[in-house]
Amino acid sequence: MNARLDVLFQDLIKNPDFIAWVLEERSELDAYWKSWSSDDAVKNEALEQARFSLLSIQHQTLPITDEHIAYKVNQALEIARRRENANKTLTKSDSWFAFGRAIAASVLILIAVGICIYIKFQNQNLFIENQQQLSIGKPAETIIEVVNLNNKVKYIQLPDGSSVVLRKNSRISYNKQFDADRRVVILSGEAFFEVVKDPERPFFVYANELVTKVLGTSFSIKADESDKNVLVAVKTGKVSVFTKTDQRAKEYESNKGLSALLLTCNQQAAFERDISRLARSTISGAALLKIPIENQKFTYNATPVAEVFASLERAYGIEIDYNEKIMSHCSITATLGDEPLDNKLKWICAILEANYQVNENKISITGNSCQ
DSSP states (O other): OOHHHHHHHHHHHTOHHHHHHHHSOOGGGHHHHHHHHTTOHHHHHHHHHHHHHHHHHHHSOOSSOHHHHHHHHHHHHHHHHHHHHHOTTSOHHHHHHHHHHHHHHHHHHHHHHHHHHHHHHHHHHHHHHHHHHHHTTSOGGGEEEEEESSSSEEEEEOTTSOEEEEETTEEEEEESSOOSSOEEEEEEEEEEEEOOOOTTSOEEEEETTEEEEESSOEEEEEEOTTOSEEEEEEEESOEEEEETTOTTHHHHHHOTTOOSEEEOTTEEEEEETTTTEEEEEEOSOOOSSOOHHHHOOEEEEEEEHHHHHHHHHHHHTOEEEOOTTTTTTOEEEEEEOSOOHHHHHHHHHHHHTOEEEEETTEEEEEOOOOO
16 A cells, blocks of 8 residues: 555545535635646545545445534533533533533544544555556556446446446446456446456456456446445356455466356355455345346337337436437337347347447437338
8 A cells, every 4th residue: 555645645534625625516626636636646546535535425324424423512512511500519620621521522423434434545445456457567548437426327338348337436447448368347336247248358347355257247246345245246147256365366367267156147246354255145136236227127029119218228327319209100129138238229229220329428329210
């Protein structure tokens, strides 16, 4: 771990101006923080890590919430006031001592919040360490990082056409172009994957301490930084999972045919982080993240395109734009399985004799009337 990065991070999360800039969106501070980090890679990394931590904490439920802190502080102050009024025989110094003890109790709560943020940062270092898998022999500008802080799910199309449905408060990193012999994605948080089949280029997901290796399948990963377990659940196909510290980890990575702990449809692996134990179990369904795509069936029988496109929008969290009036009489009869969204669109547009274009979180489809 970079000691300077650690110090800068801790300074930032305690800096009132930085907190105001991140949480209150104070645009007048943009120039200052951009200048502060522009010529220093470590400062820039610390700023991004601190910003991500503050925003993540703002958008999720923590064991110690802002409301809980405020309640405890007010409670401590009220107790101090009552004691001061009830004990008239106390000297002035004794009263202030009692009041000070109450204040100290509330300060401890605030310190606990700082510890929560610090622990979160320590776990985020796993993400940074995993990113080294991407940067070996490559310049930093070839790495793409996507963060989802606002949407329930966010669709990401990877360089090989594979699909990622990224849940809120999660992020992934990958290279603009995958290597000739392997495809690597770094995950922190929760995501559902549909991987393009390519036996010559295994697909690896590094999520905290766990590595998932696939050739082509659909599966979910739950790897929140603060959770005790890292979970992998398979919807279709097969995946192989192993820990980064496994004695045969390098073999599993380099040997295309070698598998570690093998998971098939409706099986789940749980890595217990505190005792470093990896276990497999059978589950009734692959709904690990409880998002639509995990349970959705892409089976259509003379289904109007409006319903088809609506089902894809629900599954992938992406907007599909098309001319409803022109295509109102079009319908689809097809069964689409665990293919990535890009492949589904190719099939659908081939049936409709239409064209499509993907632009970040929007898909535009142009076609003719089916009458």
